[in-house]
Structure formats: C-alpha cells, structure tokens
Amino acid sequence: MRLREYLIDVADSQSIEELWDMHVDKMAEFGFDRLLYGFTRYRTSTSLGDPSDFILLTNHSPEYTSVFIDEGHYFHAPMVHWALANQGARSWKLLAEMKNSQTLTPEEARVLEFNKEMGVTAGYTISFQSTSVRTKGAIALTAKAGIEQEDVDATWAVHGTDIALMNNIVHLKILSLPYTAPNRSLTPRQREVLEWVGHGKTTQDIAILMGLKAATVEKHLRLAREALDVETTAHAVMKAAFANQMFILDR
Template structure:
C-alpha cells in the first residue's frame, strides 16, 4: 500500500475533527508547511463572509497570531483570502509579491503583509476549495516553516504539489461531514431530538407526544437549543445544527 493511500485512508477514517486535524498537520509538516489555517463558512454573501463565530476554523498557529488575524479581523482584507474567495485551486504566495510589484495591493493589504512578516508568515501556499453551495466557501493556508523562502516552497510544490492538493481536498471533504460546534457548545441529546422532529415538520404537540414530554418541556429544549446555537428562531436552529452536523448523528461519534 502506498504511503499516500495509507494516509488518505487514515484521514477518511478519522472519528473526529480533532483527530483528523492532528493527523493532517503532522503530514503537512513533513513537506515543510508546519502552520496551517483551515476556514469554512456556510454564510457567505456578496458583502460578508459571515460571523467568524459561525466559521469552521482549525489551526495550529500561535494563538497570539490568530487573535490578530481572526480576532482583529485582518483576514477580511488579507490578499490571499481575497484570492481564495474568487478562485479554486492552489496558489503560491509569490502571488503577493507579483501583486505588489504591479501596484495592485491596497495600503491595508500591504500593512497585513508587514504584520505577517513580523510573525514569520512569509512563504507558503493557499488552496481554495470548490464551493458546495452558493453561500459556502472553504480554503486552507499552508505556511512554510520559519526560514524557508518562497522559492524553496515552490520547489517542494513542484515535486509534491499534486499530492498535497489531493490530501487537502480529502481533508476538507471529511471535515465538513464531521460534527463540530463553532461556539464550543454542543446540543444535548434531547435538544437534538427536538430539532430533528422540527426538521421533519412536526408541531410542538406532535413532538411532545413522540418524545413523551409536555409541550412546555419541548419548548424549553428548543429554547435552549436556540441559545446554544446563538440564533433567534427555531428554523435558524435547525439550519445551523444541520450545517454543524449536530443532527441525526449516532451517539458516541461526535467530534
């Protein structure tokens, strides 16, 4: 069995997003890309990428860098994020210097590049994944280890790039099927069950009978589900729980 095939089988068998991420980060580090950010949003619009709290966000970057990049909103104006939003496939970060040379970067984008340089985020590749809906988008940024030049990263990509893209595509497709909680608050079994019945078109009275509860208790479970998911309506809760793969799951296999 080839090493690549063995790794892909391990990825697809990963029982949780955490297990998959640890495995994937270790593999990418073997190629020299030792810091990674994966992001996916179900809530894209023409003017926004959605609330960061609703992103699927996985990373092994230093928390101080992530606080700057995500917490302070630098990602909104980052040139490689802009590229990822409008393209599919892989792109060398040489793109940044080419854009700078032709005067295509804004002052804000230049500032973000300078901040990245101060955090040794200077060379690497971005992979933008094909959207699965009109409002979704996913991408991954592979940062080369400290001291590696973009020319060296490009040499690695020339030899192994097709395999790296394949591994990242499989990782992405697996991640979006695994249960996750963007806010860190998972639904209880009763909350999930109530939302599942709502998704099946049942009324509160129907759900009370099916679950052997009072209507007031069903309403309580739905209210707590809305609070856990940070939404205002039960319809929004059903949609968000479905996006997070928290509905119709088998107990004991949540990520």
C-alpha cells in the same frame, strides 16, 4: 506514511479533532508547519458571515490568531481575496508580484507587514471548489521559518499534486463530521427535539414521542435556539444540520 495509507486514515477519522491533528502532522512532512483552514456557509457579496459561524481550524499561535482572526485582518489578506475569487492552489509568490507592481491596498500591505513580523512569509493557499454561492472554504499552508518561497515552490513542483489532493479530501471529510463552534453545542435533549422538528413533528407530537410536557419541549427548543444564536426554530434546524449536530451517532 504513504498517500494511500494516509487517505484511508482520513476516511476512517471519527472526529474533526482527530482528523486535524493527523493532517497537521502530515503537512509538516512537506515543510508546512502552520495551517489555517476556514469554511463559511454564509458568504454574501460584502461579508463572509459571522466569524462565530465559521468552521475554523488552525495550529497557529494565539498571538497570531488573536490579530489575524479576532481583529479581522483576514478580511484584508491578499491570499484570502485570491481564494474568494478563484479555486485551486496558488503560490504565495503572488504576494511579491503584487508588492513589486504596487497593486496592494494599504490594508493588504498592513496584513503582509503583520505576517512578516509573525514569520508567515512563504507558503501556498488552496481554495476549494464551492457548491453554492454562499459557501467557501480554503486552507493556508505556511512554511517553516527560514524556508524561502522558491524552496516552497520547488517542493510543490514535486509533491504539489499529492498535497492538493490530500487537502481537498480532508476538506470534504471535515464537512461530513460534526462541528461545534465555541459555546454553541447542543445537549442531547436539544438535539433530539430539533431532530423531531426536522421530521415535521409539532410540539405536541414531540411531547408524546419523548414522554415530556409540551412546555418542556418548548424549553428545549428555546435553549437550542439560544445555543445556536438564532431567532427561529427553523433556522436552528438548518444551522444544526449544517454543523452535522443532528442525526448523528454518539461515539
């Protein structure tokens, strides 16, 4: 598939699942058979936020993600540290340079050892431009088993500009599509009441507009807060808006 055709398909994607499957297949054409994409809106100086609030997409095996993500290895990964401090694309030859110069922390060294055991040894990381000090997105492109870093770098020398462009466009498209974290989806009623709150309507207003009792509206708001794991309705509106779960077309 040519670049223009691919980007047209990206623009036409109607769901993150559709987009991600297509992108995984496209990156495999360049020798990257495992991808890990992450985005947070809740970054601070000491944290990336609650992992359950991340947009997290990957085709790595559960054996890998259960340790790297669920056990928090990502927080000590050298290329994650690089991505947080930079933007653009970076070869994983940086890891060999850090190892040779003995600048790895013990925690970083353990992550590299785990990655080696899992065959995650060669690749590229792309850190996307942030629009806020709170946000950060990046993607790790892992090369197929048996491909050396020098071969990855040779591929990048020829196709790197196109690969970086495709990943940046996919990143922007992901941020435009509805995303539902596990166990945090809203029902149509919960979404509707939050939308009316977003329009500045009171509980009584919403009850009239939706033909419900005020107590029923309050129930939907409470369940929406619980689904999104927040304490206030204002926070629920913000989180639902960030995840594009409000004012969306049902397809």
